[in-house]
Amino acid sequence: MSDSHASAIATGAHAGTQDAAQRELRHHFVDMQQQSNTASLGMWLFLVTEVMFFGGMFCAYLIYRLAYFKDFAAASQSIDVRWGALNTAVLLVSSWTMAMAVRCAQLGKQKLLVIFLLFTMLFGATFLGVKAKEYYDKYEEHHIPGPNFNFDGKLLGHPEYVVNQRHAEMFFSIYFAMTGMHALHMIIGLGLMAYLIIASGMGKFDSTYYTPVENIGLYWHFVDVVWIYLFPLIYLISRTKG
Amino acid sequence: MSENEHHIVPLGLYALIGGLLLIMTGVTYGVSLIDLGPLNTIVALCIATFKATLVVLIFMHVKYTSEKLTKAVIISAIFFLGLLLTLSLADFGTRAWL
Numbered sequence: 001m002s003d004s005h006a007s008a009i010a011t012g013a014h015a016g017t018q019d020a021a022q023r024e025l026r027h028h029f030v031d032m033q034q035q036s037n038t039a040s041l042g043m044w045l046f047l048v049t050e051v052m053f054f055g056g057m058f059c060a061y062l063i064y065r066l067a068y069f070k071d072f073a074a075a076s077q078s079i080d081v082r083w084g085a086l087n088t089a090v091l092l093v094s095s096w097t098m099a100m101a102v103r104c105a106q107l108g109k110q111k112l113l114v115i116f117l118l119f120t121m122l123f124g125a126t127f128l129g130v131k132a133k134e135y136y137d138k139y140e141e142h143h144i145p146g147p148n149f150n151f152d153g154k155l156l157g158h159p160e161y162v163v164n165q166r167h168a169e170m171f172f173s174i175y176f177a178m179t180g181m182h183a184l185h186m187i188i189g190l191g192l193m194a195y196l197i198i199a200s201g202m203g204k205f206d207s208t209y210y211t212p213v214e215n216i217g218l219y220w221h222f223v224d225v226v227w228i229y230l231f232p233l234i235y236l237i238s239r240t241k242g
Numbered sequence: 243m244s245e246n247e248h249h250i251v252p253l254g255l256y257a258l259i260g261g262l263l264l265i266m267t268g269v270t271y272g273v274s275l276i277d278l279g280p281l282n283t284i285v286a287l288c289i290a291t292f293k294a295t296l297v298v299l300i301f302m303h304v305k306y307t308s309e310k311l312t313k314a315v316i317i318s319a320i321f322f323l324g325l326l327l328t329l330s331l332a333d334f335g336t337r338a339w340l
Contacts, residue, residue, distance in 0.1 A: 037307075037309050037312075040309070040312065041309070041311055041312060041315070044312055044315050044316065045315060047319075048315055048316075048318070048319040051319045051320075051323055052319075052322070052323070055323040055326055055327070056326070058327070059326055059327055059330050062327060062330065062331065062334075063330060063334045066331075066334050066335055067334065081271070081274075085267065085271050088267050089264055089267055092260070092263045092264055092267065092293075093260070093264075095260075095263075095297060095301055096256065096259075096260035096263075096301075098301070099251070099256055099300075099301040100256060102303075103250060103251060103253075103256065106250050107250065214303075217301075217302075218302055221297050221298070221301050221302045222302075224297060225294045225297055225298065228290050228293050228294050228297070229287075229290050229294065231267075231270075231290075232270055232274075232283075232286035232287060232289075232290050233286075233287075236270070236271075236274040236282070236286055237283075238282070239274045239275060240274070240275060240276060240277035240278075240282065
């Protein structure tokens with residue numbers, strides 16, 4: 001860990017192991033293991049509230065998809081699935097780099113930790129860039145709900161079917177609500193990554209203390225899991241009839 | 243004094259899971275191009291669930307924790323979400339029935 005000491009911001013205070021060693025057992029915990037387990041449990045409980053949060057939106061999607069299946073299929077087919085698949089791959093790789101970052105923290109590999117965190121942030125930013133491109137496409141095609149909404153796509157295999165404008169607009173309302181909320185979580189995740197990169201660059205984490213890395217990792221993986229479900233539901237409705 | 247009782251996931255396993263996740267994404271996309279009727283959605287969601295399970299168990303270290311409370315919290319989240327979706331589905335999916 002000497003390189004992290006060398007690169008730590010020199011304020012006269014020690015970074016790295018001294019900080020970690022000084023992390024004391026708070027009086028209401030039995031031992032350090034319980035203390036760190038509690039922090040993780042706190043993050044898991046927060047993720048449960050997020051499950052309820054996104055779950056409610058998935059439920060809304062489910063209900064409208066049942067009611068307006070053909071219109072939803074037509075709307076889904078108008079979204080370019082290649083960007084969605086690319087984004088799924090990008091997020092999965094970012095989850096892998098995040099897991100590797102946690103592993104580096106566990107092994108006390110300070111420099112590699114920063115590198116993996118940087119890559120995680122890079123892939124997260126890539127995801128958002130692709131999303132911005134997709135949103136722009138929707139803007140150009142007049143698929144954004146509102147006064148300028150106009151859906152002229154066709155249903156694969158049923159060219160004679162007249163798509164209900166309001167129903168198609170509902171698909172896109174849910175699309176923007178869910179992917180928008182997901183993107184907001186990604187932006188927050190990028191902010192958290194920035195904090196982790198700065199803190200680990202300053203040598204604040206080592207094999208005895210890496211709780212923020214572990215728990216922000218949990219958040220990042222959760223946002224990835226949400227996308228794992230969003231991708232098939234949004235992009236892959238009845239793509240085979242064409 | 244590290245998380246999860248000092249268990250460090252082997253590098254090979256992380257690489258394997260990462261590769262598996264990417265492959266299953268490809269499979270999801272490929273299967274969506276084959277006409278299976280109503281099975282398309284079911285297969286896509288099953289693959290998604292498989293991928294999510296891998297992420298939760300391995301990347302989020304749930305497989306390696308001895309903390310029972312974590313597992314209880316996760317299972318209850320799944321249960322209540324399942325309750326929401328199942329009962330809503332039972333209601334709205336059967337509206338056409340009289």
